[in-house]
Structures are given as C-alpha cells and as structure tokens.
Amino acid sequence: MDKDEFRRGVPTVHKIWGISTAIIAGDLLFSKSFEALLYLKELSVDSRRIVEAARILAQAASTIAEGQAMDMAFEERTDVTEEEYFQMIYKKTATLFEASTKIGALVGGGSAEDVELIGNYGRNLGIAFQIQDDILGVIGEEEKLGKPVGSDIREGKKTIIVIHALRKALPKDKEKLLEALGNRSLSREKISDVISLLISTGSIDYAKEIALKYANIAKSIIEGIKVKDHEAKEMLIELANYVVKRLK
Amino acid sequence: MDKDEFRRGVPTVHKIWGISTAIIAGDLLFSKSFEALLYLKELSVDSRRIVEAARILAQAASTIAEGQAMDMAFEERTDVTEEEYFQMIYKKTATLFEASTKIGALVGGGSAEDVELIGNYGRNLGIAFQIQDDILGVIGEEEKLGKPVGSDIREGKKTIIVIHALRKALPKDKEKLLEALGNRSLSREKISDVISLLISTGSIDYAKEIALKYANIAKSIIEGIKVKDHEAKEMLIELANYVVKRLK
Structure with missing residues (x-):
C-alpha cells in the first residue's frame, strides 16, 4: 500500500472487501x-x-461529515461560488488539520494562545493541501494518486479550478465543460480536452497561486511561534514546505 | 418514521439518499x-x-465494529458455535447497552460498584434484546420490523435459532436449511418452509427461553440496586419487562 492509498485507506478497503466492511473499517478507525x-x-x-x-x-468529526x-x-450544482468552495474545503479537510494541530498543542501543555496559533497554522496548511489535492486530481499521475486521472471531472466535483474555468471560459468552452462535468462515462479523450481547457483558462495556475498563498501563511505563522522544541517546529515548517514544493 | 425505522436510521437514509450519504449520516451521529x-x-x-x-x-464503538x-x-460459515454467537452479539449489541448504562451511572455520580452493577444490567438486557430481535426477524410482522420477513435467512445470518436448528434437524432438513441460508433470491414459499422447520425443531422456543433468562437476570440486577431515584429505577425495570413481554 503506497502513501496515497494509505491516505485513502477506506476506499481501498471498499474495493477489496466490499462496502459493508469499508463502512465498519471507517467506524473502527474513527473510534480508535x-x-x-x-x-x-x-x-x-x-x-x-x-x-x-x-x-x-x-466537533471536527461532525464538521468533516458536513463538509x-x-x-x-456541489456535484449536482453548476453555480457554486468560490466562497462556498472555501467553506466546503475548510469543513471537509482543513478542520482535521486544525483539530490535529490544536490537540497536539493542548496535550503538549501549550497555552490557550499557543493552541489558537498552531490551529491557525493547521487550518491554512489544510486549505493549501486540499487545493493541491484538487490540482493533482487534474494534472497528477495516476499511479501516484491511486485513482484514475479525471475522476474529479467525471464526478462533477466543483473544485476551485472548475469554478475559475466556468467563470473565465468562452461560452462555447463553458458549455463543453458543463457537459463533461458529472458524466461518469466520459472518455479518456474528452478528459484530455477538458484538462487542456482548464490549462488554457489559466485555472490550474490560479489554483496553484492560491494554494501557495495559504501554504506561505501557514509557514509564517509557525515561524513566528516561540518554542522550546526546535525540532518539532522544524518539522511543521517542513510540512508546509512540502506542500509548497509539490506545487512548483 | 416508526420506532423500528428510527432504530435502523442509517439503513433508511441509505434507501432514500444513497450509500455515500448514509455513511456520512452514520459518521455524523457517531461524532454527535x-x-x-x-x-x-x-x-x-x-x-x-x-x-x-x-x-x-x-471502546464500545470499536467493539461494535468488531461485532x-x-x-x-459468520454469514459465510456453517459451523458457528453458540459460544461464538454469544461473543458476537455481546460485541455487536450488548456492548452499547452496557456502555450506555455505565455512562449514565458514571455521569450521575455513581460509585465504581454502581457503574459495574448497572453495566451488568445493560449487558444482560442487550443480549436479551438481540436474541429477541433475531426471533422477530423470523416470526415478526413485516410492517413492524421495517425489513422483509426472512431477510436474516436470505443473508445467511447465524442466529441462535439457526445454530440450534442446524444441531437438532434431521440430516435431510439440515441440508434444506443449509441450501436456504444465504440464498438472496429465496422465494417467499421457501422462506415459509424454513420458518416451519425452525418452529418444528423447537429452535424458536429455545431462543425465547434464553432471551427470557437474560432479561430476568437484568431485572434481578436492577432490582437489587439501592437507589435514591426510584423513578429511574422503575424505568429500567420496565425496560427489562418490555423485552420479556414481547417474548411471550
């Protein structure tokens, strides 16, 4: 099981053991x-x-379910705004980064201010991470991702890339994009066309820029925290660098 | 939504909104x-x-997933023992009754002994409840249950009724039973035959007897507890009586 498969643990269980076992495995990880x-x-x-x-x-677990x-x-809608997208990825992804970092600070004996600051780092890193994930979902390599290229398009996911493209594309291209989104039997060729379109509208670059912005905010927050344990701080900075690097 | 549908909340969500939403709804209830x-x-x-x-x-949540x-x-096996069945229903069902009663006692300020005693009540009640549920799964009315009669047979569930019948049935009947178990397209007529068989082997009565035994143990435990709040105690006794009554 490679890293990405591990991250997507439950869907992998689903493929091998069936839906019921995947649900139980998810519940088990949850309670563990x-x-x-x-x-x-x-x-x-x-x-x-x-x-x-x-x-x-x-609370994070409830929020994640909501996200x-x-x-x-959003898969069923074509008018999702960027604001709604950010709310959704905050809930779906960044909440868990925020909760994880807060819990670490709390259990480690941090002050209320430390907990808030490091949670802020987690939230920004989580948002950068999700946007990066959405970018890799379009231009990433299939083997590394553990899911087919274009699956976000087939599922009609309203990523920031798609939202930007729907705003910027010429009417004819917009129509083409809307037809492709959510079409579960879309051919590989049509997916390539959509990817070319998302590149030509500048939507991938736009998403990269935003992800970088959030990763850099995360980095500056953690750099500003005064700590005794410099090794731990270095690791958190490295984590933010890792997201930034993958975007270049 | 009637009582049984409510109890089976997530499967109901599943039918109406699809598997993904049902999984999320389950996660949400879990974190709530x-x-x-x-x-x-x-x-x-x-x-x-x-x-x-x-x-x-x-811990209960982990144990339930295990159960x-x-x-x-067990659906795939034909040699499940009664001992294994009891382990399974303890984990799948009685654990939650045990945890719920323990938590009530703990939060209400009970002593360590109170918590253990009332947890013991919950465990025994939960086992009685699950056996009752297995009985109703065979002889219950479809509308009250919210699932088709015989679905446990179609799914090949190894309830105590089935385990007893496999032990007591004549070789020819045992063969018939094994053929029916797990056959998802079993006709209503064949299901009626299986039910008649489970009655004639005395397996339903056997299960009723055991459920009653556990419900009575639960009742005697709660009756022995000294409490200040008699209304609460009465309610817990009534809960045990309810299980007993439904079995008569």
Whole structure:
C-alpha cells in the first residue's frame, strides 16, 4: 500500500472487501482515534485538557461529515461560488488539520494562545493541501494518486479550478465543460480536452497561486511561534514546505 | 418514521439518499454522541468522569465494529458455535447497552460498584434484546420490523435459532436449511418452509427461553440496586419487562 492509498485507506478497503466492511473499517478507525486520545489519562495528562481535546476532535468529526455532504451536494450544482468552495474545503479537510494541530498543542501543555496559533497554522496548511489535492486530481499521475486521472471531472466535483474555468471560459468552452462535468462515462479523450481547457483558462495556475498563498501563511505563522522544541517546529515548517514544493 | 425505522436510521437514509450519504449520516451521529458527552463539561460534571465516560464510549464503538464484522463473517460459515454467537452479539449489541448504562451511572455520580452493577444490567438486557430481535426477524410482522420477513435467512445470518436448528434437524432438513441460508433470491414459499422447520425443531422456543433468562437476570440486577431515584429505577425495570413481554 503506497502513501496515497494509505491516505485513502477506506476506499481501498471498499474495493477489496466490499462496502459493508469499508463502512465498519471507517467506524473502527474513527473510534480508535478517540480511544488513543482518551488513553492519555494513563500518561498523566490533565483530565481537563483531555476533555477539551476530545471535544475538539468530536466537533471536527461532525464538521468533516458536513463538509463531505457539501462536497457531494456541489456535484449536482453548476453555480457554486468560490466562497462556498472555501467553506466546503475548510469543513471537509482543513478542520482535521486544525483539530490535529490544536490537540497536539493542548496535550503538549501549550497555552490557550499557543493552541489558537498552531490551529491557525493547521487550518491554512489544510486549505493549501486540499487545493493541491484538487490540482493533482487534474494534472497528477495516476499511479501516484491511486485513482484514475479525471475522476474529479467525471464526478462533477466543483473544485476551485472548475469554478475559475466556468467563470473565465468562452461560452462555447463553458458549455463543453458543463457537459463533461458529472458524466461518469466520459472518455479518456474528452478528459484530455477538458484538462487542456482548464490549462488554457489559466485555472490550474490560479489554483496553484492560491494554494501557495495559504501554504506561505501557514509557514509564517509557525515561524513566528516561540518554542522550546526546535525540532518539532522544524518539522511543521517542513510540512508546509512540502506542500509548497509539490506545487512548483 | 416508526420506532423500528428510527432504530435502523442509517439503513433508511441509505434507501432514500444513497450509500455515500448514509455513511456520512452514520459518521455524523457517531461524532454527535461524543459531542453530547463532552458537552457535560459545561454542566459542571467532573472532567475525570467525562474522560472515563468517553473512554467507555470509544471502546464500545470499536467493539461494535468488531461485532458487526463477526456477524458478517459468520454469514459465510456453517459451523458457528453458540459460544461464538454469544461473543458476537455481546460485541455487536450488548456492548452499547452496557456502555450506555455505565455512562449514565458514571455521569450521575455513581460509585465504581454502581457503574459495574448497572453495566451488568445493560449487558444482560442487550443480549436479551438481540436474541429477541433475531426471533422477530423470523416470526415478526413485516410492517413492524421495517425489513422483509426472512431477510436474516436470505443473508445467511447465524442466529441462535439457526445454530440450534442446524444441531437438532434431521440430516435431510439440515441440508434444506443449509441450501436456504444465504440464498438472496429465496422465494417467499421457501422462506415459509424454513420458518416451519425452525418452529418444528423447537429452535424458536429455545431462543425465547434464553432471551427470557437474560432479561430476568437484568431485572434481578436492577432490582437489587439501592437507589435514591426510584423513578429511574422503575424505568429500567420496565425496560427489562418490555423485552420479556414481547417474548411471550
């Protein structure tokens, strides 16, 4: 199982063992994350910090479900705005980055201000990550992604790339794009045409620019935090650099 | 939505909105249960009790996923023992009753002994409930159940009724039963034959007897607990009576 397959663990389970097992595997991973957090009591972490951390995780889990539902609802629409897109990826993706970083700071004994700051880093990194994911969904290599090129187009996903292209394309091209979006049996050739269109409208570059902006905000936030553990800080900076690098 | 449909909430969502939405709805309900629990901090419940309660819930959730996986794995087998069946329904069903009752006692300020005792009540009630559910799956009315009569047979579920019948049936009848189990396109007529067989082997009565035994254990445990709040105690006794009554 390579890295991307691991990240998409449950869909992989789905392909091998069927939908029911995939659902159960998802539930299991879900409860295991709470179990791990609540086990911290045995490691003498203060109970109030654990309750707060678990509350952040539970709220994040609810928000993620909401974001995922929005993402699916957007597939049926053609008038999704950039603002709605940002709300959706905040909920679907960046929430988990935010919660994870906050929980780390909280459990590590950080102050309320530290927790907020590092959560802010996580949120911005998460948004950069999701936009990057959307870009790779169009121009990435199939083997690395673990899903077929163009699957976002076949599913009618309203990524920032598509939203930008629908705004910038000439009427004839816009029509072509709308026809392709959500067509589950779209040919490889037609997908290539759509990708060319998304490049020519400047929509990929537009998305890259925004992702870079968010990754750089994340980097500057973490650089500004005063810490004792410089190794941990370096790792978080590297994480932001990694997103930036993949975009170049 | 009637009571049984409510209990089977996620499968109902599945039929109306599709599998993806059903999965998300399940995840949402899952995280909402943790959110509700962690909200108790605002109601001045002691943090250590909340951590312990959330730990019980998280472990129960993992155990339920395990039990559900066992239940599915048993569909493919014909040699499931009664012991394995009891392990499976403890994990799949009784765990949640146990966790719910324990959490109630814990949050309500109960002693460690109270929590154990009431959890014991929940566990026994849950086992009685699941066996009752398996009985109703064979002889229940379709409208009340919200799922077709005989669906457990079509799915090849290894309920205690089926395990008993496989042990007691004459070789010819056993063969007939094995042919029917897991046959998803089994006719209504064949299902009637199987039900008659399960009655004639005494397997329904056998299951009823065991369910009653567990419900009565639950009742005697709760009756033995000394409480200040008699109304709450009465409700828990009534809950056990309800299971017993439905079995008569």
